[in-house]
Amino acid sequence: MDKQLVLQETAPPSVGPRVAATQLREDRALRLLLGLAAIAMVVALYAIFVYAPTERVMGHVQRIFYVHVSLAWLSYLAFFVVFACSVGYLWRRDERWDAVARASAEIGVVFTTLFILSGALWGRPVWGTWWTWDARLTTTALLWFLYVAYLMLRAYVPDTARAARYAAVLGIVGFLDVPIIHMSVVWWRTLHPEPTVARLDSGPAAPPEMVITLVLASLAFGLLYLALLIVRVRLERLRDEVRQLEQALSLRGE
Amino acid sequence: MSLYFRQLAALVLKDLRLELRRRETVAGVLVFVLLVLVLFQFALDLERAEAARLTPGLLWITLLFAGLLALGRAFAAEYDQGTLDGLRLAPVDRSTIYLSKVIATVLFLSLVELVALPAFAAALDAPLLTPGVLVTVFLGTLGLAAAGTLFAAAAVQARARDVLLPLLVLPLLAPLLIAAVHATADLMAGAAVPWSAPWWELLVGLCVLFLGAAVLLFDALLEE
Amino acid sequence: MWQPASALHSESPSDSQRRVVEAQGLVKFYGATAALRGCDLTVAAGERVALVGPNGAGKTTLLKLLATLVRPSAGRLWLFGVDAVRYPAVVRRRLGVVAHDTYLYRDLTVAENLALYGRLYGVADLRRRVAESVAWVGLAGQADRRVGALSRGQQQRVALARALLHAPALLLLDEPDAGLDEAGQALLAAVVREAAISVVLATHALERALALADRVVVLAAGRVVHEVATAGLTSEALRAIYRTVTNAAKQGPDEGSRPAGGAALPSPADTPVGQPVSLGSGEK
Numbered sequence: 001m002d003k004q005l006v007l008q009e010t011a012p013p014s015v016g017p018r019v020a021a022t023q024l025r026e027d028r029a030l031r032l033l034l035g036l037a038a039i040a041m042v043v044a045l046y047a048i049f050v051y052a053p054t055e056r057v058m059g060h061v062q063r064i065f066y067v068h069v070s071l072a073w074l075s076y077l078a079f080f081v082v083f084a085c086s087v088g089y090l091w092r093r094d095e096r097w098d099a100v101a102r103a104s105a106e107i108g109v110v111f112t113t114l115f116i117l118s119g120a121l122w123g124r125p126v127w128g129t130w131w132t133w134d135a136r137l138t139t140t141a142l143l144w145f146l147y148v149a150y151l152m153l154r155a156y157v158p159d160t161a162r163a164a165r166y167a168a169v170l171g172i173v174g175f176l177d178v179p180i181i182h183m184s185v186v187w188w189r190t191l192h193p194e195p196t197v198a199r200l201d202s203g204p205a206a207p208p209e210m211v212i213t214l215v216l217a218s219l220a221f222g223l224l225y226l227a228l229l230i231v232r233v234r235l236e237r238l239r240d241e242v243r244q245l246e247q248a249l250s251l252r253g254e
Numbered sequence: 255m256s257l258y259f260r261q262l263a264a265l266v267l268k269d270l271r272l273e274l275r276r277r278e279t280v281a282g283v284l285v286f287v288l289l290v291l292v293l294f295q296f297a298l299d300l301e302r303a304e305a306a307r308l309t310p311g312l313l314w315i316t317l318l319f320a321g322l323l324a325l326g327r328a329f330a331a332e333y334d335q336g337t338l339d340g341l342r343l344a345p346v347d348r349s350t351i352y353l354s355k356v357i358a359t360v361l362f363l364s365l366v367e368l369v370a371l372p373a374f375a376a377a378l379d380a381p382l383l384t385p386g387v388l389v390t391v392f393l394g395t396l397g398l399a400a401a402g403t404l405f406a407a408a409a410v411q412a413r414a415r416d417v418l419l420p421l422l423v424l425p426l427l428a429p430l431l432i433a434a435v436h437a438t439a440d441l442m443a444g445a446a447v448p449w450s451a452p453w454w455e456l457l458v459g460l461c462v463l464f465l466g467a468a469v470l471l472f473d474a475l476l477e478e
Numbered sequence: 479m480w481q482p483a484s485a486l487h488s489e490s491p492s493d494s495q496r497r498v499v500e501a502q503g504l505v506k507f508y509g510a511t512a513a514l515r516g517c518d519l520t521v522a523a524g525e526r527v528a529l530v531g532p533n534g535a536g537k538t539t540l541l542k543l544l545a546t547l548v549r550p551s552a553g554r555l556w557l558f559g560v561d562a563v564r565y566p567a568v569v570r571r572r573l574g575v576v577a578h579d580t581y582l583y584r585d586l587t588v589a590e591n592l593a594l595y596g597r598l599y600g601v602a603d604l605r606r607r608v609a610e611s612v613a614w615v616g617l618a619g620q621a622d623r624r625v626g627a628l629s630r631g632q633q634q635r636v637a638l639a640r641a642l643l644h645a646p647a648l649l650l651l652d653e654p655d656a657g658l659d660e661a662g663q664a665l666l667a668a669v670v671r672e673a674a675i676s677v678v679l680a681t682h683a684l685e686r687a688l689a690l691a692d693r694v695v696v697l698a699a700g701r702v703v704h705e706v707a708t709a710g711l712t713s714e715a716l717r718a719i720y721r722t723v724t725n726a727a728k729q730g731p732d733e734g735s736r737p738a739g740g741a742a743l744p745s746p747a748d749t750p751v752g753q754p755v756s757l758g759s760g761e762k
Contacts, residue, residue, distance in 0.1 A: 090474055145425035152421055156412040159509070165474045166408040170422060173404070173467050177426050180463065184429035184456055191436065246510035247551075257600050264597035268583070268590075275585040275624075340581025343545060344598040345570040478548035 030230055037223035044213075044220035052213040064122040066217040071115035072136065074221050075143060076178070078108030081229075082150065083175030086168035095240055096233075098164040101171060102154065103232035107225055109147035115140055135189045139182045146174040261346050265354030266361075272331070273362060279327050280365050283320045287370045290316045291377055302379065309380040310438035314431055316374075317367070317391070318398065322420050324362055325402035328355050329410040342476055352403060352472040356465070359399040360392075367391055386441040393457040394434040400464035401426050407475045426464075433457050497556070498523050498648050498676040499544060504553035506539050513539040515700035516553070521648070521676050528687035528708075529680040531697035532724055537680035540697065541652050544678060545575045558647065571599060574646035576654050580637040584626030588612060588636050591625055592643055599644035611639040616661050631659025638666060651679040655686060666690075684716050696720060698727035 048066045055062035085101035088094075119137050120130045131137070150170050157163035273279055294300070294312055332338040341351055371391065375382040402423050409419040437453035448454070499521035506514040514536045521527050529537045542548045543555060546566035555562045557569040575581075582591045592608045601607055612621045615635040617628075625633055634657035641649065654666055670677050670690045681687055687694050688708050694716065696704040704723040706716070 090471070142425050142428050145421075149422045149425055152418065153408065153412065156414055156418050157408075158413065162411065165477075166412075169408065169471045169474055170405070172471065173401075173464070174426060176463055176467060177429070177460075180429045180456070180460060183452075184432040187452060187456075188432050188436070243510055247507050247512060250507070250510060250512040251505065251515050260600075261598050264594050268586070268594050271590065272583060272585050335584065336579035337581055337583055339547060339579060340595075341598075342547060343570060343573070343575055343581070344595065345567060345600070346598050347567070478542075 026234070030227070030234075033223065033227045033230065037220065037227045040216070040220035040223050044217045047213040047216045052209050053207060058126050061122060061125045064118050066213050067221075068115060068118040068122060069214060070218040070221045071111050071118065072140060073218055074225050075108055075112040075115055075140060077222075078104045078111060078225065079143060079147070079175055079178065082108065082171045086171030086175075089164060089168045090172075095164070096237070098168065099233050099236035099240070100229070101168065102164075103229050103236065105147055105150050105167075105171075106232060107228050109144065109151060111221075111225070112140060112144045112147055116144060133189075135182075135186045138185045138189075139178075142181050142185075143178065146170075146178075150174065258347065258350060261350050262354055262357075265341075265346075265351065266357050269354065269358035270361065273358075279324050280362050283324050283362070284366045284369055286323060287316055287320045287366060288373055290319070291370075291373060295377070300378070305378045306380060306442070309374065309378045309382070310435040310442065312378070313374050313382070313438065314394065314434050316370075317363075317394065318424070318427065318431065319420075320366060320370075321359075321363055321395065321398040321402060322423065324359055324366075325399070325406045325423075326409075326416055326419055328359055328403055328406045330415070333410045338476075342478075348473045348476050349469040351476070352407070352468055355403045355406075356396075356399045356468075359403060360395055363395045363399065364392070367395065381442055382438075384441060386445075386447045387438055389447075390434055390437045390441065390454070390457070393454065393461065394430060397430045397457060397460045397464060398423075398427060400461055400468060401430075404464065404468040404472065404475070407472070427460075429456060430460050433460070496523060497521065498525070498558060499678065500554075500556040500559075501540075501544070502554045504540065504543055504555060505551045506536075506543060506548065507551045512700055514543070514550075517697070517700070517702050519678075519695065519702065521678060523647075524674060524676055525693065526670055526677040526679070526691045528691035528694045529678065529697055530682070530684060530687050530694055530720065534699075535697040536700040537697055538652055539700075541575075541577070541650050541678065541680050544648075545573060545650050546570060571644065572647040574641035574644070574649045575652075576634070576637050576641045576650070577652040578656065580625070580633050580640075580657075582625045582633060582636060582640065585624055587622045587624055588617060588628070589621040591636065592640060595640050596643055601644050607643060611643055615639045615665060629659070630657055631662055634658045635662045635665065638662060638669075642669065646675065648676045648678070651677065651681075653681060654679065655681065655683060684720060685713060688713055688716055696723050698724045701727070703727050 044066075048063050052063065052066070054060060081104040082101045085097045085104065089097035089101060116137070123132055124130055150167055153170055154163045154167045157166055291312075294316075298304075298308070300308065329338065332341070371382050371387075374380065381387075402419070405422040406419055409415040409422060412418050433453040433456040436451065437457070440449060440451055440453070441447070445451075497520055499519055501517060501519040504514050504517040504519075505512060517536070517540055519527075519540070529540065531537055539548070543550055544557070546557075546562055546569060549563060549566075558572060560568050562569050583594075586594070589608055589612065592611055593604060596604045596608060609621070612618055615638060617632060617635060620628065620632070625636060628636070634654075638654075638658070649669070651666070655663055658666060667690060669675070670679070677691070679687070679690060684694075688711065691708055693705060693707050694711075695702055696706075696719070703726070704719065706719060708716075
């Protein structure tokens with residue numbers, strides 16, 4: 001808790017060559033990452049639409065599957081990051097952990113929303129309905145609610161330090177609950193199986209092209225997630241710097 | 255160790271006494287439950303066969319929302335009257351405060367269920383008053399109280415606390431709902447206890463998860 | 479008579495064993511505003527210290543920090559020789575707090591409230607202690623009345639009883655006279671003067687500070703701006719001192735007042751080029 005040293009060293013901004021140089025370096029790294037993500041996206045799109053074979057039963061519509069499943073993995077990965085950073089924050093009480101947790105939650109909720117929407121887009125032509133309560137969709141819908149609960153908790157608690165702590169608790173408990181949610185939903189689904197056997201996967205033996213495409217798509221979304229995460233954390237860091245400067249000013253008596 | 259239990263007992267007794275004097279929680283929640291039961295009849299126009307199939311679901315949805323009502327009260331009075339700070343000043347483990355609230359909530363909800371279950375059983379003509387169902391209801395109530403008390407402490411200090419608490423707690427309790435409903439349905443259909451379905455393990459697992467996590471994390475919710 | 483603040487801080491933290499309170503550089507932010515901007519405070523065993531200062535000076539915040547109700551944003555705090563920021567639970571047993579909130583349950587009786595807190599604090603021979611406390615605050619016949627039915631003055635007396643029930647070593651009082659009736663004020667004065675207890679008392683009333691305390695600490699704008707022993711000090715002298723130092727503090731943040739025990743804050747010219755603006759604690 002030795003913030004005293006930090007506060008005494010943080011003086012009103014000297015926006016000079018030093019600050020600009022650091023930011024430029026970080027900008028370059030970020031731009032590189034964004035570039036990589038863009039390239040990966042293009043490659044993945046090519047793979048999805050050209051390289052991957054057309055599925056026998058569902059036809060071209062099945063191609064959404066690559067996006068849909070990639071988003072699923074990343075939704076869960078993002079929530080794991082929320083969990084890990086929540087633990088880190090409660091343990092270390094360093095706002096940087098909290099910044100990453102929050103950023104991951106914001107990106108995660110978007111990915112989860114897209115997952116649900118892509119599921120609906122896929123479902124309509126294939127099963128005739130916009131929504132189906134199969135295990136993966138249901139579990140991920142609940143994940144969506146956990147994300148939303150996390151973000152609403154942060155929004156409704158006025159004090160930022162408290163909001164971070166409360167959200168961290170929810171992040172931890174929520175993530176630990178996810179496997180239980182999954183188990184219970186799977187059991188539920190085995191008792192009440194779907195009338196039409198809705199296989200989201202492409203069958204028992206997927207041809208290698210499909211596997212490769214899936215990997216490429218997942219990688220592309222993964223890089224996108226990373227890039228967005230860094231951008232969002234930087235924003236939070238800037239906000240934090242502003243707050244520290246305000247605090248330093250208040251310390252001097254304005 | 256014995257100081258811990260004495261503190262726990264003192265806190266639980268305090269909540270029981272307060273409820274006895276103010277009579278807010280138990281009575282209000284009980285009337286709510288009976289009201290919902292009546293509203294279901296209007297809304298669903300249940301016939302006998304349907305009622306049997308739907309009873310577990312109706313029962314547990316009602317108990318969930320009733321529980322949320324009770325939980326909303328758990329910390330509200332303390333926080334509004336300023337006595338929460340009094341507890342925080344005392345040399346009391348934060349987990350003791352948490353457990354005392356969980357125990358008190360379970361007791362209050364059990365009192366509600368004492369009347370609610372027979373009411374449901376009568377109105378829906380359902381065999382709900384068996385030991386198996388009672389155990390299920392207890393486990394479900396415990397899980398609900400465990401998760402709800404944890405986040406009630408957070409919600410009470412936030413804006414729109416009455417709206418926030420359900421949003422926080424219900425997604426976490428989805429597996430509890432699944433397990434409780436299916437356990438009740440199985441038992442109503444005449445399953446012998448213990449049966450092979452995983453429902454009770456799931457309920458117990460949830461209780462363990464929430465209680466364990468809360469005991470470790472409750473400090474973070476009460477500190478300033 | 480006017481002792482410079484620095485003279486009172488010559489001892490090292492290693493002497494904190496004998497000190498009931500040892501606070502260094504306490505800072506507390508609420509959002510971006512600093513309620514405390516670097517406070518030092520020492521209280522020896524058995525000493526009675528009065529905190530005085532204008533509204534918003536940070537008296538209540540400082541007391542809350544001492545009570546371990548809030549954690550400081552920066553600075554160190556030792557209570558009874560223990561790091562109270564790291565191990566607050568250890569010290570709570572020996573603290574008694576009387577504040578604006580009575581911390582009493584309005585729907586429980588006087589006796590029930592005291593018994594509850596007695597159990598939480600592990601007080602031995604509880605029934606007798608509760609009866610004694612109730613009698614001592616002059617509410618012997620009212621032990622079975624609900625606290626909500628008592629007058630504000632009576633409630634504060636019960637709060638005082640609650641604070642002393644477990645025989646704390648340090649009593650923290652925030653504007654105690656605000657709620658106490660005459661009987662209560664007399665009781666408080668008796669406790670402060672006669673009991674072997676350390677006291678930190680925040681008050682507006684300079685006369686009370688003079689009457690009850692060994693030392694007066696003046697807080698202004700979140701900092702300790704002056705300390706003076708009350709021995710031989712007249713009411714007018716104290717008033718004059720108070721006016722002078724609080725006016726000085728009002729004029730300018732760094733004019734006429736330095737954060738006791740801390741260095742002056744650096745100016746922009748001091749920040750060397752190439753030094754990263756650190757974010758969060760421990761990043762180096």
